[in-house]
Amino acid sequence: MQTPGRHLPCPLPTPRGPVSSFLVEHLTRTPHDLPVWPTAEDDPLTGDDTHLALYLVYELAYRGVEGVDERWEWHPDLIRLRGQLEDRFEAALIDLVGDLPDVDDVTEFLQDLTTDDSDGRSISKFIASDGDLHQFREQAVHRTAWQLKEADPHSWAIPRLGGKPKAALVEIQADEYGDGVDQDVHAELYALTMERLGLSSRPNHYLDLLPGVTLATVNLVSMFGLHRRWLGAVVGHLAVFEMSSVTTMARFATALRRLRFDPWTCLFFDTHVVADAHHQTVAATDLAGGLVEQDPKRLDEVVFGALALCKLEAKLTEHMLGAWDRGESSLRGELDVTGPAPGQDLLHVPADDPRLRARV
Numbered sequence: 001m002q003t004p005g006r007h008l009p010c011p012l013p014t015p016r017g018p019v020s021s022f023l024v025e026h027l028t029r030t031p032h033d034l035p036v037w038p039t040a041e042d043d044p045l046t047g048d049d050t051h052l053a054l055y056l057v058y059e060l061a062y063r064g065v066e067g068v069d070e071r072w073e074w075h076p077d078l079i080r081l082r083g084q085l086e087d088r089f090e091a092a093l094i095d096l097v098g099d100l101p102d103v104d105d106v107t108e109f110l111q112d113l114t115t116d117d118s119d120g121r122s123i124s125k126f127i128a129s130d131g132d133l134h135q136f137r138e139q140a141v142h143r144t145a146w147q148l149k150e151a152d153p154h155s156w157a158i159p160r161l162g163g164k165p166k167a168a169l170v171e172i173q174a175d176e177y178g179d180g181v182d183q184d185v186h187a188e189l190y191a192l193t194m195e196r197l198g199l200s201s202r203p204n205h206y207l208d209l210l211p212g213v214t215l216a217t218v219n220l221v222s223m224f225g226l227h228r229r230w231l232g233a234v235v236g237h238l239a240v241f242e243m244s245s246v247t248t249m250a251r252f253a254t255a256l257r258r259l260r261f262d263p264w265t266c267l268f269f270d271t272h273v274v275a276d277a278h279h280q281t282v283a284a285t286d287l288a289g290g291l292v293e294q295d296p297k298r299l300d301e302v303v304f305g306a307l308a309l310c311k312l313e314a315k316l317t318e319h320m321l322g323a324w325d326r327g328e329s330s331l332r333g334e335l336d337v338t339g340p341a342p343g344q345d346l347l348h349v350p351a352d353d354p355r356l357r358a359r360v
């Protein structure tokens with residue numbers, strides 16, 4: 001059974017500092033000219049106040065925010081405030097990424113970047129081998145800000161592309177959106193996983209629990225997607241996602257099976273293992289390679305988008321695994337899980353269901 005409110009706007013979050021407090025106070029009123037707003041002073045890469053404020057403003061471009069007039073989306077003062085937050089974030093990302101490498105072949109560069117041959121720590125590696133049910137639920141909650149609107153920010157690139165890269169992006173996005181079958185939309189499959197884990201699938205239900213570093217990973221792609229000048233970066237971002245997905249998703253599916261979850265709970269991950277085996281090639285060659293072939297000036301943007309994603313994800317990994325090493329929650333508060341995880345009830349699995357057979 002679906003969680004009520006699956007497609008409702010984002011609930012109004014609890015503010016975390018001067019900028020998010022200012023926004024919550026003003027956005028809940030009829031659109032009006034804003035007085036002087038406070039300047040964000042926390043970490044521009046991971047700060048709670050900065051990234052909640054930016055996330056909240058970006059939600060106005062997705063499904064909106066509960067109790068917030070839709071006209072705020074394009075209010076000039078709000079666009080100026082958003083621009084200031086973005087400028088700080090962008091400057092910090094440029095520092096984080098550092099000098100861009102010389103790249104001759106963008107496809108080869110992306111392949112090298114996403115080949116996981118390091119001994120470095122990763123959330124999916126840890127979860128596959130040692131993660132317990134509570135840690136699996138925690139990482140699933142971290143990913144709700146992205147997975148429950150998976151693909152949407154990349155779609156903003158569609159009208160800005162032409163020819164080969166456009167066709168490639170549309171091919172990938174068609175699968176992400178379920179090829180015309182609503183149950184197969186990847187965000188819906190994630191909602192199913194959340195429900196089988198005994199968690200809410202309502203988008204942004206857990207927003208107050210998500211730390212700034214998690215919100216920053218989603219703000220990154222929203223910022224790239226909303227600005228045409230970052231077209232190459234949104235392509236680089238998507239290429240890295242697709243090219244690192246098969247291994248990562250297979251690890252999460254392994255963890256779920258080790259924890260005795262049924263195939264419905266695994267469906268989101270199993271679907272990605274199959275779909276992204278194809279998407280990774282399309283993204284590396286026709287999408288990223290095709291864009292750079294058409295417009296070589298976009299090469300540095302593709303490289304920047306790919307590296308910014310990897311480096312910001314590394315910060316999230318450090319945050320989550322660090323918290324678990326210390327025996328703490330990686331969320332901003334306790335995850336309130338009531339009742340058992342329905343997906344662990346293996347007795348009720350219709351094993352011959354064609355939707356499962358097609359993928360596993």
Ligand SMILES: [Fe+2]
Pocket residue numbers: 150176186272
């Ligand atoms: Fe997907």
Ligand SMILES: [Fe+2]
Pocket residue numbers: 172176242245275276279
């Ligand atoms: Fe994909």
